[in-house]
Amino acid sequence: MSINKLIEKIVQTNNPTVAGLDPKLEYVPEYIKEKAFAKYGYTLKGAAKALLEYNKGLIDELCDIVPAIKPQCAYYEMYGYHGVKTLYKTMEYAKKKGMIVITDGKRNDIGTTMEAYAIGHLGLTQVGDEEIAGFNGDFLTVNGYLGTDGIKPLTDICAKYDKGIFVLVKTSNPSSGELQDQKIGDKAVYEVMGEMCENWGKDVMGKYGYSAVGAVVGATYPEQLQELREKMPHTFFLVPGYGAQGGGAKDVSYAFDKNGIGAIVNSSRGIMCAYKKEGCDEKDYAKAARREAIRMRDDIVSAINPMKLG
Amino acid sequence: MSINKLIEKIVQTNNPTVAGLDPKLEYVPEYIKEKAFAKYGYTLKGAAKALLEYNKGLIDELCDIVPAIKPQCAYYEMYGYHGVKTLYKTMEYAKKKGMIVITDGKRNDIGTTMEAYAIGHLGLTQVGDEEIAGFNGDFLTVNGYLGTDGIKPLTDICAKYDKGIFVLVKTSNPSSGELQDQKIGDKAVYEVMGEMCENWGKDVMGKYGYSAVGAVVGATYPEQLQELREKMPHTFFLVPGYGAQGGGAKDVSYAFDKNGIGAIVNSSRGIMCAYKKEGCDEKDYAKAARREAIRMRDDIVSAINPMKLG
Numbered sequence: 001m002s003i004n005k006l007i008e009k010i011v012q013t014n015n016p017t018v019a020g021l022d023p024k025l026e027y028v029p030e031y032i033k034e035k036a037f038a039k040y041g042y043t044l045k046g047a048a049k050a051l052l053e054y055n056k057g058l059i060d061e062l063c064d065i066v067p068a069i070k071p072q073c074a075y076y077e078m079y080g081y082h083g084v085k086t087l088y089k090t091m092e093y094a095k096k097k098g099m100i101v102i103t104d105g106k107r108n109d110i111g112t113t114m115e116a117y118a119i120g121h122l123g124l125t126q127v128g129d130e131e132i133a134g135f136n137g138d139f140l141t142v143n144g145y146l147g148t149d150g151i152k153p154l155t156d157i158c159a160k161y162d163k164g165i166f167v168l169v170k171t172s173n174p175s176s177g178e179l180q181d182q183k184i185g186d187k188a189v190y191e192v193m194g195e196m197c198e199n200w201g202k203d204v205m206g207k208y209g210y211s212a213v214g215a216v217v218g219a220t221y222p223e224q225l226q227e228l229r230e231k232m233p234h235t236f237f238l239v240p241g242y243g244a245q246g247g248g249a250k251d252v253s254y255a256f257d258k259n260g261i262g263a264i265v266n267s268s269r270g271i272m273c274a275y276k277k278e279g280c281d282e283k284d285y286a287k288a289a290r291r292e293a294i295r296m297r298d299d300i301v302s303a304i305n306p307m308k309l310g
Numbered sequence: 311m312s313i314n315k316l317i318e319k320i321v322q323t324n325n326p327t328v329a330g331l332d333p334k335l336e337y338v339p340e341y342i343k344e345k346a347f348a349k350y351g352y353t354l355k356g357a358a359k360a361l362l363e364y365n366k367g368l369i370d371e372l373c374d375i376v377p378a379i380k381p382q383c384a385y386y387e388m389y390g391y392h393g394v395k396t397l398y399k400t401m402e403y404a405k406k407k408g409m410i411v412i413t414d415g416k417r418n419d420i421g422t423t424m425e426a427y428a429i430g431h432l433g434l435t436q437v438g439d440e441e442i443a444g445f446n447g448d449f450l451t452v453n454g455y456l457g458t459d460g461i462k463p464l465t466d467i468c469a470k471y472d473k474g475i476f477v478l479v480k481t482s483n484p485s486s487g488e489l490q491d492q493k494i495g496d497k498a499v500y501e502v503m504g505e506m507c508e509n510w511g512k513d514v515m516g517k518y519g520y521s522a523v524g525a526v527v528g529a530t531y532p533e534q535l536q537e538l539r540e541k542m543p544h545t546f547f548l549v550p551g552y553g554a555q556g557g558g559a560k561d562v563s564y565a566f567d568k569n570g571i572g573a574i575v576n577s578s579r580g581i582m583c584a585y586k587k588e589g590c591d592e593k594d595y596a597k598a599a600r601r602e603a604i605r606m607r608d609d610i611v612s613a614i615n616p617m618k619l620g
Contacts, residue, residue, distance in 0.1 A: 022423065025437070042438035074423045078430035079437075080444035081398050085391040108416050108453055110483040113332065113384045120388035127335065127389075128352035134390035143418055145455045146481050147488035171456050173420040178457035179502065184492040189499070192489065 009067035020268025029282035048082035061286040063097035103137035118157035172218025172241030219247025226254040249303035260307035319377035330578025339592035358392035371596040373407035413447035428467035482528025482551030529557025536564040559613035570617035
C-alpha cells in the first residue's frame with residue numbers, strides 16, 4: 001500500500017518532507033529556457049520542455065534524501081496538453097528514481113466521473129485488452145465537498161491498486177475559515193470533514209496505524225493541527241504552509257504523533273527557488289535545492305520525536 | 311463577456327441546454343474504435359483519437375441547435391496526456407463551430423495556484439513575449455471549499471479575459487447533503503456558498519442581470535433549486551441531474567427566472583448514448599444525439615416561460 005511505502009520511505013530517509021514541484025517559468029534558470037526556446041520556439045511545447053528539464057535536475061539532486069514529490073497540476077495545465085505531458089514525464093522520472101508521487105490535483109466529482117479521475121491518476125485504464133496507466137501517481141489530493149459519493153469511488157480504486165488520497169480538511173490559506181471554520185452544531189466544518197476522513201479510511205487501513213485516506217491540514221493553523229491530530233488518529237496528514245506561507249517547525253510538529261510519524265510537510269517555492277535566495281550561479285539551482293531540503297529536514301526533525309514504526 | 315454570450319446564444323437557439331461530453335470508450339461506436347486502434351494500436355493515444363472522432367461527430371450534429379458543450383475533464387485525464395490533448399482538440403473544434411465551452415473541471419486551489427488554473431483554462435499563458443491559450447474555455451466549474459482566496463484569482467482572470475465560472479453550490483448526487491445540507495446557524499452550507507457566489511459576482515456583472523460567477527445546482531433537489539433561484543437573483547445556474555439522474559422538466563424549471571432565462575441544463579449520457587437507447591445503426595450515433603437534443607430542448611422549453619432578454 002502507498003501509505004505503508006510512504007511511511008517506510010520517510011523513516012528510511014529520516015525525512016518527513018515532500019518537495020512540491022510547482023514550476024513557474026520564472027523559476028526556471030535562463031540557460032534551460034534558452035535551450036528549450038531555441039529548439040521549440042516560444043511555444044507551450046517549448047515552455048513544457050523547459051519545465052521538464054528543470055524538474056529532472058531537481059529530482060536528480062533530491063531523490064536520495066527526500067521521500068516524495070508533489071507536482072501541482074495547475075502549473076502544468078497552464079501550459080495546455082504539452083504541460084500535462086510534462087506532468088506525466090516528471091512523475092515517471094521521479095518514480096524511476098524511487099520517489100513517491102503525490103499528485104496535487106484537488107480533484108472532486110461523483111460516481112463514475114470520480115472513478116474516471118481515480119483510474120486516470122492512480123489506477124489503470126482499460127483499452128481493449130490492455131491496461132495502461134494514465135498518470136500512475138501514488139496519491140491524489142481531493143476535495144470532499146460532494147460527500148461520500150465523491151470519495152467512495154476513490155477508496156475503491158485505492159484498495160484495488162494499493163494507492164492513497166489526501167482529502168482537504170483545513171487548508172493553509174487566510175480565507176480557509178470562511179467555510180471551514182463555520183460551526184455545524186458544536187463542530188466546525190473542518191471537524192466534520194475530518195470525521196468523514198476517519199470513516200472513509202476504515203476499509204483501507206495500512207499496517208502502521210494510518211489508512212489510505214489522508215488529510216490536508218495547513219501548518220498556518222497550528223491550533224487546529226494539534227486538535228485534528230488528536231481527533232484523527234488514523235489519518236496521515238499532508239501539511240502545506242511551511243516556509244513561504246509562514247509555518248515554522250514548531251507549528252508543523254503538532255501534525256506528528258508520539259512516534260515521530262503521521263505527517264509529511266510540503267515545501268515548494270523554498271526548495272525550487274533556493275538558488276535565487278542563495279544568490280548562487282543558476283547552474284547550481286539543483287544543488288541549492290538539495291541544501292535547502294537538508295536544512296528543512298533538519299529543522300523539522302529537530303522539532304519532533306525520533307521516528308519509529310509503531 | 312462569456313455570460314452575456316451564453317445567454318444570447320441560449321435565446322438565439324431557444325435552447326437552455328448544454329451537451330455534456332463525457333466520452334467513455336464504451337460509448338464510442340465500434341467502427342470509430344476499430345479505425346483508431348488499427349492505426350494507433352490499443353494505446354492511450356488510440357483511445358484518445360477515437361474519443362476525438364466521436365466528439366467531432368457529435369459536435370457537427372449539435373452545433374446549430376445546442377448553444378454549448380461541457381466536456382468533463384475526468385474522462386479525458388483517464389487517458390493520460392493523450393486524453394488531455396483530445397480535450398483541447400474537442401474544445402477547439404466546438405469553438406470553431408460557434409459553440410460555447412464550459413470546462414467541467416471542478417478545480418480549486420488558492421492564490422497563484424488558482425491563478426495558474428484560471429490562466430490555463432480561461433486565459434492566456436505568457437511564454438517569452440507570446441501569449442498563448444492553454445485550453446481556451448469560456449467557463450470553468452470550480453469548488454469553493456477554500457473560500458475567497460480560491461475564487462478571487464478566478465474572478466480577476468474572468469474580468470481580464472471576459473470569461474466565467476460556475477461554483478459548486480448544491481450538487482445533484484445522493485450524498486451531497488452530508489456536508490452541503492448541514493446547518494451553519496440557521497443556514498445550510500449550500501446557502502452560505504450561494505451567498506458567497508452572489509458576493510463574488512458583484513465585480514463581474516453582465517448586461518442581462520447575471521454575473522460571471524454562476525453556480526452548479528442539481529435538478530435532483532427541486533426544492534433547493536427553487537429556494538436558491540430566489541436567493542441568488544444574479545447567479546446563473548448550471549443544472550446537472552436531468553434525465554439519467556432522475557430530474558425532469560418540471561424539476562429543472564425552478565432554475566429559471568420569469569423571463570425564461572437564468573439557467574442551462576446539462577445532459578451527457580442521454581445525448582451521447584441516444585443511439586444505443588434508440589437501437590439505431592451505430593453509424594447514426596450523431597443524428598440520434600441530435601434527435602435526443604431536440605426532444606430535451608422541447609421538453610424543457612415547454613416547462614418554462616418564453617425567453618426574453620431582461
